[in-house]
Amino acid sequence: MAAVVVVLTAALGAATNIGTGMLPAWRWAHSPAVIWSVVATSVLLLMLLAVIQQRMAGTDNPPGLGATVRHIFVPRRAGATRPAIASLRPPQVTDRDIRGRDRLVDQMTALYSWRGRHRPRVNILHGMGGAGKTTVAQLVAGRLTRAGVRVWWVSAATATQLDTGMRQLAAELGASAADIEHAWSDTGSGPDLVWGMLDQLPQRWLLVIDNADDTRLLTPPDEPVTAGRGWLRPVPHRRGLLLLTTRDGDPATWPAARYHDGGDRGDWYRLHPVGMLTPADSAAVLLDHAGAAAGTVEQATALAERLGGLPLALGIAGQTISQVRRTGVAGSPATFAGYRTALDTGDTPTSTPTPTPAAGALSEAQARRTIDRTWELSLDLLDRRGLPQARTLLRLLATFADAPIPTHLLDPATLAATALLPDLTGEHLATLLQALTGVGLVTLEQTQRSTPVTLARLHPLIRDTSRRPLHTTQRHTTYLAVSITLLLNSTTNLDADNPTTWPIWQTLAPHTTDLHSQATTHPDTSDETLIDVCGLTQKTARYLGEAGLHQSARDLFAELLPIYEQVQGVEHPEILATRHNLARWTGAAGDPAGARDLFAEVLPIYEQVLGAEHPDTLDTRNHHAYWLGKAGDPAGARDLLAELLPIYEQVQGVEHPEILATRHNLAHWIGVAGDPAGARDLFAEVLPIRERVLGAEHPDTVTTRYDLAYWIGAAGDPASARDLLAELLPIRERVLGAEHPETLNTRHNLARWIGAAGDPASARDLLAELLPIRERVQGVKHPDTLDTRNDHAYWTGKAGDPGRRPRPARRGAPHP
DSSP states (O other): OHHHHHHHHHHHHHHHHHHTTOSOOOGGGGOHHHHHHHHHHHHHHHHHHHHHHHHHTTTOOOTTTTSOOSOOOOTTOOOSOOOOOSOOSOOOOOSSOOOSOHHHHHHHHGGGSGGGTTSOSEEEEEOOTTSOHHHHHHHHHHHHHHTTOEEEEEEOSSHHHHHHHHHHHHHHTTOOHHHHHHHTSTTSOHHHHHHHHHHHOOSOEEEEEEOOOSGGGGSOTTOOGGGSOSSOOOOOSTTEEEEEEESOOOTTTSOOEEOTTSOEEOSSEEEEEOOOOOHHHHHHHHHHHHOGGGOOHHHHHHHHHHTTTOHHHHHHHHHHHHHHHHHTOTTSOOSHHHHHHHHHHTOSSSOOOOOOOOTTOOOHHHHHHHHHHHHHHHHHHHHHTTOTHHHHHHHHHHTSOSSOEEGGGSOHHHHHTSSSSTTOOHHHHHHHHHHHHHTTSOEEEEOOSSSOOEEEEOOHHHHHHHHHHHHTSTTHHHHHHHHHHHHHHHTTTOOTTOGGGHHHHHHHHHHHHHHHHHHHHOTTOOHHHHHHHHHHHHHHHHHHHHTTOHHHHHHHHHHHHHHHHHHHOTTSHHHHHHHHHHHHHHHHTTOHHHHHHHHHHHHHHHHHHHOTTSHHHHHHHHHHHHHHHHTTOHHHHHHHHHHHHHHHHHHHOTTOHHHHHHHHHHHHHHHHTTOHHHHHHHHHHHHHHHHHHHOTTSHHHHHHHHHHHHHHHHTTOHHHHHHHHHHHHHHHHHHTOTTSHHHHHHHHHHHHHHHHTTOHHHHHHHHHHHHHHHHHHTOTTSHHHHHHHHHHHHHHHHTTOGGGOOOOOOTTOOOO
């Protein structure tokens, strides 16, 4: 029969190729009637053969019905809907005119114009710290937002910020929670998920990746960033644009050809150096800030050249001069000439004079020295205004990470009890923050949330400059201890398992991990501070795991464990909790066998230290059974849970939510181990208890109903499975929404069981209705969409219409 199909297919191909002039045109082939007769006859014969083949294979099972049920309760997993955990809105740019960057901003925004259609869609802004790369990106983002372009802003200052931002982007693009969980596991790919969804967007979009100074965060290990397999990839169409800011302009990082206008590019990316401002633009910046009363254009130009045209230094100098003139503080420079003299003579507590840098030739080291001087002159002004604690506060802020700092961390009562800022009041703290803002050393902004949060930002160069004196003194550990205490107090009642706290944790996590790194690498850190920072880090790692950053959670627990053991001892309850969490997130990151082994190692220690019936010991047994099953031993998981359940019920009570989750998992593994009827019966026992304890529409209850339907069908009663899912579907539509992925899964499986119950035509029709929704919501190449397409083809054939089977999905097809 296969040979017949080949012959008919060849005849059909020859006829169609003749009609398009792709084969030598024999005389008889010029007759349309002959051509179409061949086509029609071939198609009819192929359809007949397909029907015969389907009848011959009619004993096959419906697709998907033999698959294991998806729903399993991971012990102690949050069941609430996850809120947005990162803001992707671009930071607001100052209203003041930005000098000297118009041409670069115009180049970026013109990429959506006709003349920009052939330009690379990935653009890298590179330059030293303080040059204004982020400001250019903000201007581009603002202009394109006003033009109707969808804009997202992700910080790559730390791995945690990059991961969190990209997960949030995936969610905003419509990825389901399950897809995101898989993409951020060891077996998935976050970049593949995000870029696949970006490629499908029909509207124009801009993605800004800011502060990507460590380009290794953008790419898989041991791959160059320009390999295009990480977060930085070619944009294959004119609808999208990616803008990246980085200090790294090394040709080794960006192997490139040269544009005629001096810009660098590869095949799909272009480099744009962001250098120093010209003397004229630099002088204009100083005049914008300080006003004409501070001196002439020539004097402003001389000071600008003295500062090397570095935008950050120009802004600080101009704002400081403005503050001096506004407050009338004696002894501080109030003019451009006076400020230049102070720089030339080294008239600051820590600076010495150095030669004026050549225009446009400022090195990174010269930039740091320039910022050092302007920083000291600004703090000298605040000293003379009676605010000497501003210097201490700035250094304290500099111990935090290169990320926005929530000002609610700076609890006045906690700070007042320290030797750094004794007797500090809330009013005086506000005065100090405003003073630092006034001289350009700190930026304050409010988040766009329902409950606004004030954030303090330090430019990375100011942060590094402020940290440097601490490393040369014994006071570094004092500052670290105060910062850790502030974070500990702020997180005392912040439950990392509660999704409503995740937006707060998202702002705190970069700081906790950075302080952990500083404290554990400093030789003089006390054991008390180490214990505090380890406890703080453990809570942060739990948040990362609960929020879906499983690999980050696993790695942070692995880094934490040996340090915690060193200061607490290997059998301390906090050490056991750390080992438990390391095992848990090892499994969630895609290594179930590793999780199984880690739980098997820690379980006897739990039993020895806490006792066999301690709730934490029982919870560890529960997790061990779970990962045993996930590692491929469902019978072993079933047996362990069957042993655990009566002990668990005796300790916790038969209707405790953990007990119900354990019974649910036991039912699951009974079914997977080969007893669908046993799974069905146990799910039937659990369901009414969950309805009474949790409510009929609680997510866990609805999941138990869904799984009960599955095992009823798997046990041989597809009609009852169909009926249960038909009752469940309107509940999921009402609770989750008609287009939620779990609702779509329910519709899909309802169609499957309808078909298995003997109505393939209805199954076909339901899947035909579902398929375009899947394509729109999840994308044409999403696995669930392909599953629906394949099942539609299957039930179309079962309904007796093989000729109407849809064409298979094309993987990797180009998008318009």
